[in-house]
Amino acid sequence: MSSYRTSYKDRRKQDRIRRRNLLLIFLVVIGIVVAFFARNYLYISKPIVKTADGKDISLYIPTNSDYKYVRNEIYSLNVLKSKKAFDWLAKKSHYDEKVHAGRYILTDGMTNQQLVNMLRMGYQAPVKVVFNNMRTVEQLAGRISEQIEADSTSIIEEILNNEEVDATTFIPNTYEFYWNTDAEDFVAKMIVEHDRFWNETRLNKAKSLKLTPRQVSILASIVDKETRKVSEMPRIAGVYINRLNKRWPLQADPTLVFAIGDYNIRRVLDVHKKIDSPYNTYKYPGLPPGPICIPSIAAIDAVLDAEKHNYFYFCAKDDLSGYHVFASNINEHNRNAERYRKALNKNKIYK
Numbered sequence: 001m002s003s004y005r006t007s008y009k010d011r012r013k014q015d016r017i018r019r020r021n022l023l024l025i026f027l028v029v030i031g032i033v034v035a036f037f038a039r040n041y042l043y044i045s046k047p048i049v050k051t052a053d054g055k056d057i058s059l060y061i062p063t064n065s066d067y068k069y070v071r072n073e074i075y076s077l078n079v080l081k082s083k084k085a086f087d088w089l090a091k092k093s094h095y096d097e098k099v100h101a102g103r104y105i106l107t108d109g110m111t112n113q114q115l116v117n118m119l120r121m122g123y124q125a126p127v128k129v130v131f132n133n134m135r136t137v138e139q140l141a142g143r144i145s146e147q148i149e150a151d152s153t154s155i156i157e158e159i160l161n162n163e164e165v166d167a168t169t170f171i172p173n174t175y176e177f178y179w180n181t182d183a184e185d186f187v188a189k190m191i192v193e194h195d196r197f198w199n200e201t202r203l204n205k206a207k208s209l210k211l212t213p214r215q216v217s218i219l220a221s222i223v224d225k226e227t228r229k230v231s232e233m234p235r236i237a238g239v240y241i242n243r244l245n246k247r248w249p250l251q252a253d254p255t256l257v258f259a260i261g262d263y264n265i266r267r268v269l270d271v272h273k274k275i276d277s278p279y280n281t282y283k284y285p286g287l288p289p290g291p292i293c294i295p296s297i298a299a300i301d302a303v304l305d306a307e308k309h310n311y312f313y314f315c316a317k318d319d320l321s322g323y324h325v326f327a328s329n330i331n332e333h334n335r336n337a338e339r340y341r342k343a344l345n346k347n348k349i350y351k
Contacts, residue, residue, distance in 0.1 A: 048081050049110040057106045058125075062149060063180055067096035070119065077106070085112050095120040101149070103127055103179035127179050132172040134294040135263070140170060144186065147177075154183035162187060167291045168217035171197045171300075197297075205304040209241065218287050219244075220295035220303045225254035229323055233302030236324065239314050241306045248312070250281040258292035266349050318343040 051057050057077055061070055071087065080086055089112050090096055102124030106115070117123075129147045134140040141155035159165050170190050177186070198213050206216050223237050243250055253268040259277035273282040278289050311326040313333035318340050327333040 046111060047109045048085060048112040049079050049106050049108060049115060050081055051079050051106065051108040054108040056108075059104045059106055060179060061099065061101050061104065061119075063101040063182075065099050065101060067099055070099055074106075079106055082112075086115065089113065089116050090119075093117075093120055100124070101180040124178055124180075126176045129175045129177050130173075131170070131294075132296060134170075134172070135258075135292070137167055137170075137294075140167075140294060148186065149180045150183040150186055155186060158183040158187045164191060166214075167221075167294050168214050169194050170294050172294060172296050202300075202304055209304070209306070211303075215287055216303050217295050217300060218291045220299035221291035221293045222250070222252045222254055222288075223302055224293055224295050224299040225257070226252065227322065227324065230298045230302075232324060233299055234305055234307040235309065235311070235326060236314060237299075237303045237305075238307035238309050239311050239326065241303075242310075242312050244286070246312075247285060249283075249285045250287070252281045255279045255281045255288050255292055258288075267344055316340050320347065 057079060059070075059073060059077070061073070067090065071090070074080060074086065075083055093116050095116055098120070100119065100122030102122060103126075104118055104123070105125045127147060129144065131140060131143050134143060137159050138152075138156060141152040141159070144150070144155055145152040165187060169187075171194055173193075175189070175193065177189070181189075203213065206213055209216070211219070219237065219240055222240065223233050226236050227233060240250055240252070256268055256272045256275065256279070257263060257265050259275050259279040260272060265272070273280070276283070278284060279292065281288060309326075310328045313327040313330065313336075314324045315327075315333060315336040317323050317325055320343055325336045327336055
Protein backbone atom coordinates (compact mmCIF):
# COMPACT_ATOMS: atom_id res chain seq x y z
CA MET A 1 0.00 0.00 0.00
CA SER A 2 2.83 2.33 0.91
CA SER A 3 4.60 1.54 -2.35
CA TYR A 4 1.45 2.36 -4.36
CA ARG A 5 1.05 5.72 -2.64
CA THR A 6 4.71 6.62 -3.28
CA SER A 7 4.34 5.77 -6.98
CA TYR A 8 1.17 7.85 -7.23
CA LYS A 9 2.85 10.84 -5.62
CA ASP A 10 5.80 10.53 -7.98
CA ARG A 11 3.51 10.46 -10.99
CA ARG A 12 1.69 13.56 -9.74
CA LYS A 13 4.96 15.33 -9.24
CA GLN A 14 6.18 14.37 -12.69
CA ASP A 15 2.89 15.55 -14.20
CA ARG A 16 3.30 18.92 -12.49
CA ILE A 17 6.84 19.19 -13.78
CA ARG A 18 5.74 18.33 -17.33
CA ARG A 19 2.91 20.87 -17.21
CA ARG A 20 5.27 23.50 -15.88
CA ASN A 21 7.78 22.70 -18.59
CA LEU A 22 5.07 22.83 -21.23
CA LEU A 23 3.91 26.15 -19.85
CA LEU A 24 7.45 27.46 -19.97
CA ILE A 25 7.84 26.24 -23.51
CA PHE A 26 4.52 27.84 -24.43
CA LEU A 27 5.55 31.13 -22.86
CA VAL A 28 8.88 31.04 -24.67
CA VAL A 29 7.12 30.39 -27.99
CA ILE A 30 4.67 33.22 -27.28
CA GLY A 31 7.61 35.46 -26.47
CA ILE A 32 9.32 34.59 -29.72
CA VAL A 33 6.12 35.22 -31.68
CA VAL A 34 5.56 38.54 -29.90
CA ALA A 35 9.18 39.52 -30.54
CA PHE A 36 8.81 38.56 -34.20
CA PHE A 37 5.70 40.65 -34.68
CA ALA A 38 7.18 43.50 -32.66
CA ARG A 39 10.18 43.50 -34.97
CA ASN A 40 7.96 43.36 -38.02
CA TYR A 41 5.96 46.28 -36.65
CA LEU A 42 9.15 48.23 -36.21
CA TYR A 43 10.55 47.20 -39.59
CA ILE A 44 7.31 47.29 -41.58
CA SER A 45 4.34 49.08 -40.05
CA LYS A 46 5.84 51.71 -37.80
CA PRO A 47 6.29 55.21 -39.29
CA ILE A 48 9.86 55.45 -40.53
CA VAL A 49 9.95 58.75 -42.46
CA LYS A 50 10.33 62.02 -40.54
CA THR A 51 10.66 65.13 -42.71
CA ALA A 52 11.59 68.63 -41.61
CA ASP A 53 8.51 70.69 -40.73
CA GLY A 54 6.34 67.86 -42.05
CA LYS A 55 6.99 68.92 -45.66
CA ASP A 56 7.09 66.45 -48.53
CA ILE A 57 10.49 65.64 -50.02
CA SER A 58 11.18 64.69 -53.62
CA LEU A 59 13.48 61.75 -54.33
CA TYR A 60 14.87 61.65 -57.88
CA ILE A 61 16.10 58.30 -59.20
CA PRO A 62 17.86 58.56 -62.59
CA THR A 63 17.46 55.95 -65.30
CA ASN A 64 19.69 52.87 -64.85
CA SER A 65 20.26 53.55 -61.15
CA ASP A 66 20.92 50.56 -58.89
CA TYR A 67 19.75 49.89 -55.34
CA LYS A 68 23.01 51.16 -53.83
CA TYR A 69 22.41 54.55 -55.46
CA VAL A 70 18.82 54.72 -54.19
CA ARG A 71 19.80 53.69 -50.68
CA ASN A 72 22.55 56.31 -50.53
CA GLU A 73 20.22 59.00 -51.87
CA ILE A 74 17.57 58.23 -49.26
CA TYR A 75 20.17 58.10 -46.50
CA SER A 76 21.53 61.49 -47.60
CA LEU A 77 18.09 63.06 -47.13
CA ASN A 78 18.30 62.29 -43.38
CA VAL A 79 14.62 61.40 -43.10
CA LEU A 80 14.77 57.73 -42.03
CA LYS A 81 14.34 56.80 -38.37
CA SER A 82 15.97 53.41 -39.06
CA LYS A 83 18.27 52.85 -42.02
CA LYS A 84 18.64 49.21 -40.99
CA ALA A 85 14.86 48.67 -41.12
CA PHE A 86 14.61 50.18 -44.60
CA ASP A 87 17.50 48.11 -45.94
CA TRP A 88 16.09 44.93 -44.38
CA LEU A 89 12.61 45.34 -45.91
CA ALA A 90 13.93 46.54 -49.27
CA LYS A 91 15.98 43.39 -49.67
CA LYS A 92 13.27 41.14 -48.22
CA SER A 93 10.86 42.60 -50.81
CA HIS A 94 13.46 42.12 -53.59
CA TYR A 95 13.43 45.83 -54.36
CA ASP A 96 17.21 45.70 -54.60
CA GLU A 97 16.77 43.52 -57.70
CA LYS A 98 14.60 45.97 -59.68
CA VAL A 99 14.88 49.76 -59.35
CA HIS A 100 12.43 52.07 -61.15
CA ALA A 101 13.58 55.51 -62.26
CA GLY A 102 11.46 58.56 -61.54
CA ARG A 103 10.46 61.17 -59.00
CA TYR A 104 9.02 59.90 -55.73
CA ILE A 105 7.46 61.83 -52.87
CA LEU A 106 8.50 61.01 -49.31
CA THR A 107 5.82 62.15 -46.87
CA ASP A 108 6.10 62.68 -43.15
CA GLY A 109 4.85 59.63 -41.23
CA MET A 110 5.24 57.22 -44.17
CA THR A 111 5.79 53.65 -42.98
CA ASN A 112 8.60 51.43 -44.15
CA GLN A 113 6.10 49.25 -46.02
CA GLN A 114 4.60 52.26 -47.80
CA LEU A 115 8.02 53.60 -48.74
CA VAL A 116 9.36 50.30 -50.08
CA ASN A 117 6.11 49.48 -51.92
CA MET A 118 6.09 52.90 -53.59
CA LEU A 119 9.64 52.43 -54.85
CA ARG A 120 9.25 48.75 -55.74
CA MET A 121 6.05 49.31 -57.74
CA GLY A 122 7.34 52.46 -59.43
CA TYR A 123 4.54 54.69 -58.11
CA GLN A 124 6.25 57.93 -59.06
CA ALA A 125 4.77 61.41 -58.83
CA PRO A 126 4.47 63.52 -62.01
CA VAL A 127 6.08 66.93 -62.38
CA LYS A 128 4.56 70.14 -63.72
CA VAL A 129 6.52 71.24 -66.79
CA VAL A 130 6.09 74.93 -67.58
CA PHE A 131 7.53 77.01 -70.41
CA ASN A 132 6.74 80.42 -71.87
CA ASN A 133 8.56 83.42 -73.36
CA MET A 134 10.95 81.15 -75.28
CA ARG A 135 12.65 82.62 -78.33
CA THR A 136 14.29 79.52 -79.78
CA VAL A 137 14.09 75.74 -79.54
CA GLU A 138 17.57 75.84 -77.97
CA GLN A 139 16.26 78.05 -75.19
CA LEU A 140 13.21 75.81 -74.87
CA ALA A 141 15.40 72.70 -74.60
CA GLY A 142 17.40 74.31 -71.83
CA ARG A 143 14.27 75.18 -69.90
CA ILE A 144 12.75 71.71 -70.29
CA SER A 145 15.96 69.96 -69.25
CA GLU A 146 15.71 71.79 -65.91
CA GLN A 147 12.37 70.08 -65.26
CA ILE A 148 12.72 66.51 -66.57
CA GLU A 149 15.56 64.00 -66.87
CA ALA A 150 16.20 64.50 -70.60
CA ASP A 151 19.18 66.80 -71.26
CA SER A 152 19.00 69.81 -73.58
CA THR A 153 21.25 68.26 -76.24
CA SER A 154 19.03 65.21 -76.70
CA ILE A 155 15.92 67.44 -76.86
CA ILE A 156 17.45 69.70 -79.51
CA GLU A 157 18.54 66.69 -81.58
CA GLU A 158 15.07 65.16 -81.37
CA ILE A 159 13.49 68.41 -82.56
CA LEU A 160 15.94 68.97 -85.41
CA ASN A 161 15.70 65.36 -86.60
CA ASN A 162 11.89 65.36 -86.66
CA GLU A 163 10.49 66.84 -89.87
CA GLU A 164 7.09 67.33 -88.24
CA VAL A 165 8.46 69.63 -85.60
CA ASP A 166 9.56 73.27 -85.36
CA ALA A 167 9.05 76.08 -82.86
CA THR A 168 5.35 76.33 -83.74
CA THR A 169 4.82 72.77 -82.45
CA PHE A 170 5.30 73.85 -78.85
CA ILE A 171 2.33 75.56 -77.22
CA PRO A 172 3.47 77.40 -74.06
CA ASN A 173 1.50 76.08 -71.12
CA THR A 174 1.76 73.87 -68.04
CA TYR A 175 1.99 70.14 -68.75
CA GLU A 176 2.25 67.03 -66.62
CA PHE A 177 5.15 64.64 -67.25
CA TYR A 178 6.96 61.91 -65.40
CA TRP A 179 10.38 63.19 -64.42
CA ASN A 180 12.25 60.37 -66.22
CA THR A 181 10.69 61.28 -69.60
CA ASP A 182 13.25 61.14 -72.41
CA ALA A 183 13.56 63.54 -75.36
CA GLU A 184 11.60 61.34 -77.77
CA ASP A 185 8.63 61.00 -75.44
CA PHE A 186 8.70 64.72 -74.62
CA VAL A 187 8.52 65.75 -78.27
CA ALA A 188 5.89 63.09 -79.01
CA LYS A 189 3.64 64.46 -76.29
CA MET A 190 4.14 68.02 -77.52
CA ILE A 191 2.93 66.94 -80.96
CA VAL A 192 -0.19 65.43 -79.37
CA GLU A 193 -0.77 68.59 -77.31
CA HIS A 194 -0.29 70.75 -80.43
CA ASP A 195 -2.92 68.76 -82.32
CA ARG A 196 -5.28 68.95 -79.34
CA PHE A 197 -4.79 72.73 -79.16
CA TRP A 198 -5.66 73.15 -82.80
CA ASN A 199 -9.24 72.03 -82.36
CA GLU A 200 -11.99 72.49 -84.92
CA THR A 201 -12.84 75.98 -83.69
CA ARG A 202 -9.30 77.29 -84.07
CA LEU A 203 -8.83 75.53 -87.42
CA ASN A 204 -11.98 77.15 -88.77
CA LYS A 205 -10.83 80.59 -87.60
CA ALA A 206 -7.48 80.10 -89.30
CA LYS A 207 -9.21 78.98 -92.48
CA SER A 208 -11.38 82.10 -92.49
CA LEU A 209 -8.17 84.18 -92.40
CA LYS A 210 -6.76 82.07 -95.26
CA LEU A 211 -3.88 81.04 -93.04
CA THR A 212 -2.57 77.64 -91.96
CA PRO A 213 -2.05 76.95 -88.25
CA ARG A 214 1.69 77.32 -88.78
CA GLN A 215 1.22 80.69 -90.50
CA VAL A 216 -1.00 81.83 -87.64
CA SER A 217 1.74 80.87 -85.18
CA ILE A 218 4.40 82.73 -87.21
CA LEU A 219 2.29 85.87 -87.19
CA ALA A 220 1.51 85.36 -83.50
CA SER A 221 5.25 85.23 -82.74
CA ILE A 222 5.56 88.73 -84.21
CA VAL A 223 2.57 89.98 -82.23
CA ASP A 224 4.11 88.50 -79.09
CA LYS A 225 7.27 90.55 -79.57
CA GLU A 226 5.43 93.73 -80.53
CA THR A 227 3.61 94.07 -77.21
CA ARG A 228 3.34 92.67 -73.72
CA LYS A 229 -0.14 94.12 -73.42
CA VAL A 230 -2.51 91.23 -74.10
CA SER A 231 -5.45 93.63 -74.41
CA GLU A 232 -4.05 95.23 -77.57
CA MET A 233 -2.77 92.06 -79.24
CA PRO A 234 -5.95 91.57 -81.36
CA ARG A 235 -5.65 95.15 -82.65
CA ILE A 236 -1.98 94.74 -83.61
CA ALA A 237 -2.82 91.41 -85.23
CA GLY A 238 -5.53 93.21 -87.19
CA VAL A 239 -2.94 95.67 -88.56
CA TYR A 240 -0.80 92.83 -89.87
CA ILE A 241 -3.79 91.01 -91.32
CA ASN A 242 -4.71 94.22 -93.18
CA ARG A 243 -1.18 94.48 -94.55
CA LEU A 244 -1.14 90.83 -95.65
CA ASN A 245 -4.47 91.25 -97.40
CA LYS A 246 -3.16 94.31 -99.23
CA ARG A 247 0.11 92.48 -100.02
CA TRP A 248 2.09 95.13 -98.15
CA PRO A 249 5.37 94.33 -96.42
CA LEU A 250 4.75 93.64 -92.75
CA GLN A 251 7.60 96.01 -91.74
CA ALA A 252 7.73 94.42 -88.29
CA ASP A 253 10.65 95.65 -86.17
CA PRO A 254 10.83 92.44 -84.06
CA THR A 255 11.71 90.44 -87.19
CA LEU A 256 14.76 92.68 -87.71
CA VAL A 257 15.83 92.15 -84.10
CA PHE A 258 15.54 88.40 -84.68
CA ALA A 259 17.51 88.60 -87.94
CA ILE A 260 20.29 90.58 -86.25
CA GLY A 261 20.29 88.30 -83.22
CA ASP A 262 20.81 91.14 -80.73
CA TYR A 263 17.82 91.03 -78.40
CA ASN A 264 19.01 94.03 -76.40
CA ILE A 265 18.12 96.42 -79.21
CA ARG A 266 15.52 98.91 -77.97
CA ARG A 267 15.52 101.18 -81.02
CA VAL A 268 15.40 99.88 -84.59
CA LEU A 269 17.35 102.18 -86.93
CA ASP A 270 17.40 102.59 -90.71
CA VAL A 271 20.69 100.68 -90.89
CA HIS A 272 18.96 97.64 -89.40
CA LYS A 273 16.40 97.69 -92.21
CA LYS A 274 19.11 97.01 -94.78
CA ILE A 275 20.11 93.61 -93.40
CA ASP A 276 19.79 90.85 -96.00
CA SER A 277 17.73 88.19 -94.28
CA PRO A 278 14.50 86.38 -95.12
CA TYR A 279 13.35 87.65 -91.72
CA ASN A 280 13.72 91.27 -92.87
CA THR A 281 10.03 92.06 -93.34
CA TYR A 282 10.93 95.56 -94.57
CA LYS A 283 12.74 94.01 -97.53
CA TYR A 284 10.70 90.86 -98.17
CA PRO A 285 6.89 90.83 -98.33
CA GLY A 286 4.65 88.32 -96.60
CA LEU A 287 5.34 86.28 -93.52
CA PRO A 288 8.92 85.35 -92.58
CA PRO A 289 9.91 81.70 -93.14
CA GLY A 290 9.46 80.76 -89.48
CA PRO A 291 8.49 82.08 -86.07
CA ILE A 292 10.74 84.58 -84.29
CA CYS A 293 9.82 83.04 -80.93
CA ILE A 294 7.59 80.32 -79.54
CA PRO A 295 4.27 82.20 -79.57
CA SER A 296 2.01 82.34 -76.54
CA ILE A 297 -1.56 81.09 -76.53
CA ALA A 298 -2.70 84.69 -76.01
CA ALA A 299 -0.93 85.82 -79.18
CA ILE A 300 -2.19 82.86 -81.24
CA ASP A 301 -5.77 83.50 -80.17
CA ALA A 302 -5.26 87.24 -80.79
CA VAL A 303 -4.42 86.47 -84.43
CA LEU A 304 -7.37 84.09 -84.74
CA ASP A 305 -9.63 86.77 -83.24
CA ALA A 306 -7.88 89.69 -84.93
CA GLU A 307 -9.74 92.96 -84.60
CA LYS A 308 -11.40 94.16 -87.79
CA HIS A 309 -10.51 97.81 -88.38
CA ASN A 310 -8.96 100.21 -90.92
CA TYR A 311 -5.59 100.63 -89.22
CA PHE A 312 -2.46 99.93 -91.25
CA TYR A 313 0.09 101.49 -88.91
CA PHE A 314 0.93 101.54 -85.24
CA CYS A 315 3.64 103.03 -83.11
CA ALA A 316 4.65 102.87 -79.45
CA LYS A 317 3.18 105.66 -77.33
CA ASP A 318 5.47 108.53 -76.45
CA ASP A 319 4.76 107.99 -72.73
CA LEU A 320 6.83 104.76 -73.03
CA SER A 321 4.04 102.87 -71.28
CA GLY A 322 4.35 99.91 -73.62
CA TYR A 323 1.01 100.66 -75.28
CA HIS A 324 0.62 101.73 -78.90
CA VAL A 325 -1.22 104.31 -80.97
CA PHE A 326 -2.79 103.30 -84.28
CA ALA A 327 -3.25 105.11 -87.55
CA SER A 328 -5.05 104.50 -90.81
CA ASN A 329 -2.81 106.70 -93.02
CA ILE A 330 0.90 107.43 -93.31
CA ASN A 331 0.67 111.13 -92.36
CA GLU A 332 -0.98 110.35 -89.03
CA HIS A 333 1.50 107.55 -88.42
CA ASN A 334 4.48 109.82 -89.15
CA ARG A 335 3.27 112.30 -86.54
CA ASN A 336 2.93 109.50 -83.99
CA ALA A 337 6.36 108.15 -84.88
CA GLU A 338 7.98 111.58 -84.53
CA ARG A 339 6.55 112.00 -81.02
CA TYR A 340 7.92 108.58 -80.09
CA ARG A 341 11.39 109.39 -81.52
CA LYS A 342 11.52 112.57 -79.45
CA ALA A 343 10.57 110.60 -76.34
CA LEU A 344 13.40 108.13 -77.01
CA ASN A 345 15.88 110.96 -77.53
CA LYS A 346 14.71 112.68 -74.37
CA ASN A 347 15.33 109.49 -72.43
CA LYS A 348 18.69 109.00 -74.18
CA ILE A 349 17.64 105.72 -75.80
CA TYR A 350 19.64 105.72 -79.00
CA LYS A 351 19.95 102.03 -79.80
